[in-house]
Amino acid sequence: MTIRTRFAPSPTGYIHVGNVRAALFPWLLTRQQGGSFILRIEDTDRSRFVPGAEDLILDTLEWLGIDWDEGPRKGGSHGPYHQSERLEIYHTWAKKLVEKGLAYADPYTPEEVQGFREEARALKKAFLYRDYRPENPPEWDGTQPLRFKVTSPKRYTWNDPVMGELSAGPEALDDFILIKADGYPTYNFAHIIDDFEMGITHVIRGLEYISSTPKYLSLYEALEITPPTLVCLPHIMAPDGRKKLGKRDGAKSVTDYRTDGILPEAMLNFLASMGWNDGTEQEIFSRQELIDKFSLDRVQRSGARFDEKRLLWMNGQWIRQISLDDLYQRVESYWPQSAAQFDASYKHQVLALVQDRLKTLAELPMMSRFFFEEPDVNWELITSNKQLKKLSEGEIRELLKTVHDKLAELADWNPETIQETLNQLLEITGQKPGVLFSLIRIVTTWAPFSPQLNDTLALFGKDKTLSRIASQL
Ligand code: GLU
Numbered sequence: 001m002t003i004r005t006r007f008a009p010s011p012t013g014y015i016h017v018g019n020v021r022a023a024l025f026p027w028l029l030t031r032q033q034g035g036s037f038i039l040r041i042e043d044t045d046r047s048r049f050v051p052g053a054e055d056l057i058l059d060t061l062e063w064l065g066i067d068w069d070e071g072p073r074k075g076g077s078h079g080p081y082h083q084s085e086r087l088e089i090y091h092t093w094a095k096k097l098v099e100k101g102l103a104y105a106d107p108y109t110p111e112e113v114q115g116f117r118e119e120a121r122a123l124k125k126a127f128l129y130r131d132y133r134p135e136n137p138p139e140w141d142g143t144q145p146l147r148f149k150v151t152s153p154k155r156y157t158w159n160d161p162v163m164g165e166l167s168a169g170p171e172a173l174d175d176f177i178l179i180k181a182d183g184y185p186t187y188n189f190a191h192i193i194d195d196f197e198m199g200i201t202h203v204i205r206g207l208e209y210i211s212s213t214p215k216y217l218s219l220y221e222a223l224e225i226t227p228p229t230l231v232c233l234p235h236i237m238a239p240d241g242r243k244k245l246g247k248r249d250g251a252k253s254v255t256d257y258r259t260d261g262i263l264p265e266a267m268l269n270f271l272a273s274m275g276w277n278d279g280t281e282q283e284i285f286s287r288q289e290l291i292d293k294f295s296l297d298r299v300q301r302s303g304a305r306f307d308e309k310r311l312l313w314m315n316g317q318w319i320r321q322i323s324l325d326d327l328y329q330r331v332e333s334y335w336p337q338s339a340a341q342f343d344a345s346y347k348h349q350v351l352a353l354v355q356d357r358l359k360t361l362a363e364l365p366m367m368s369r370f371f372f373e374e375p376d377v378n379w380e381l382i383t384s385n386k387q388l389k390k391l392s393e394g395e396i397r398e399l400l401k402t403v404h405d406k407l408a409e410l411a412d413w414n415p416e417t418i419q420e421t422l423n424q425l426l427e428i429t430g431q432k433p434g435v436l437f438s439l440i441r442i443v444t445t446w447a448p449f450s451p452q453l454n455d456t457l458a459l460f461g462k463d464k465t466l467s468r469i470a471s472q473l
Helices: 017-033 051-063 087-099 110-122 189-197 212-222 254-259 266-273 285-291 308-321 324-330 336-339 344-354 361-371 393-410 413-427 433-445 453-460 462-470
Strands: 004-007 036-039 103-105 146-148 155-160 164-168 176-180 202-206 229-235
Touching: 004 202, 017 036, 017 051, 017 202, 017 229, 017 266, 017 285, 051 254, 051 266, 087 103, 087 146, 087 189, 087 212, 146 155, 146 212, 155 212, 155 229, 164 212, 176 189, 189 212, 202 393, 254 266, 254 336, 266 285, 324 344, 336 361, 336 413, 344 361, 344 393, 344 453, 393 413, 393 433, 393 462, 413 433, 413 453, 433 453, 453 462
Parallel strands: 004 036, 202 229
Antiparallel strands: 103 146, 146 176, 155 164
C-alpha cells in the first residue's frame, strides 16, 4: 500500500508550533515510506477566515522544508484543495444520505436548540440533539442546517497507532450538523468526504479530535466508507506541563521564531522532539535522520511539554553545526547597521568568533556591534560585576594602566602572542583570570557578552584595543 497523508490547516490566524507539528509527523511518515503528502485548506468556517493566513501557512511549511506533493501552489489530481471550492462534492454526498434517510433538515432555530440544551442541563442530563429529533422534518431546501441521523447508536472500538485501543459508547453519538445554513459543510462532514475522495490512508491530527472519533465512525458507516487509519498526536502542553499550550504561554507564532533567527533545521528538530524520540539519548537530528528514524509507535501518549529554552539550545547547536559560509548567507539581514561599511572578509572573521555563542541569529548585533562601532561606555558593567565590584576605582585604573602598557609592548599582534601577554599579566598583577580578563573584556567591548578575549583583541587590532583601554585611564 502506498500511503497518502495530509495536513489540513484552517486559515484562521497565525501559525502556532502545534499546527506545524501536525504537519511534520505525517510528512515524516510519508517521506520515509515513499507515499504522497497532501495539503488541504479547510476554509469552510467563514466567520473565522483570516485573509493572508493561508500564505503564512504555506510560507512556513516551505521555510521548514515540509514539501507537499499535492495542494495549493502545486496542483494535483485530487483537487480542488480548498474546501470552499468543493461545495458541490459535499452536497452530492449529503444528498445521498438524505435519500437513504440518514440525514434530515433541522427545522429549529438556534434559539430553540439552545432551549433544548438548557432543558437538558436543568435535568442534569448530557444534551443530545437526537433526543429532540423532529418526527417529521421538512424537506431539505438548502437553507436549513442538514443533520446526520444516527439510526442505531452503539459502541465503537478502534485502534489508534499512538493512543492504542479505544472505545466509546452510544452516548458519544449524536445527530451532528453536516451542512450549515450558509451552505458550507462542517469540519465533521467535509474532512471525511475529502479524506476519502483524496485517497488518504492515514489521518494524523491533534488529540482534540479523539472525542469526536465515534461520531466520525458512525458517519463512515452510513457513507459505506472504510475509515482510514486514525491517529491522534499528544497535546503540546504549556511550560508548566499542566494545561494545553495557548497563545498566552509564551509560544510565539512560527513566523516570529523565524524572524528571531531560529534556523529551520532547529525548529524541525524541536517540533519532532515534542512527543517523539527515537529511544536513545540523541537530541539533535537532521531532517534525513528524522525521516529515517520516525515511527508512530515511538510517539508518546502523554502531553509533550513546550520548552522554549530547549528550542534555543537546539538552535545554538544548529548554528554551530552549519558551515561558516552557510551561516554567513543566513545572517545577511541580521548585522548591526554599522557593519555595512565593513568588507565581507572582516565580517566573516567576526562571524567565526561569535558562531558558537549565538543562540539565535537576532543576537548577532548584541554579540558583534563592538567590532564595527565604538561602544558606549557603561561603568555599571564593572560595578555590578561579581568579581570586579570588590576593587576600588583606583585599583581598576591601575590594573588597566599595567595592561595597556604591557600590550603596547607587543610587536606581533595575533591571538597566540596576545594570549601569552595576557598570561604574563596574570602573574604581574597577581589577579585571577575571572577578574583581569573580565575587566579587559568589558573595557574593550562594553557588552554583556563577547567571544574569547584573545581572539577579540586580535581582530580589533592593536590600535583599537589600546585606545579603548587608554580612554579609561
Ligand atoms: N482544519 C483542522 C484544524 O486546523 C484540521 C484537523 C485535521 O487534521 O483533520 O485543526
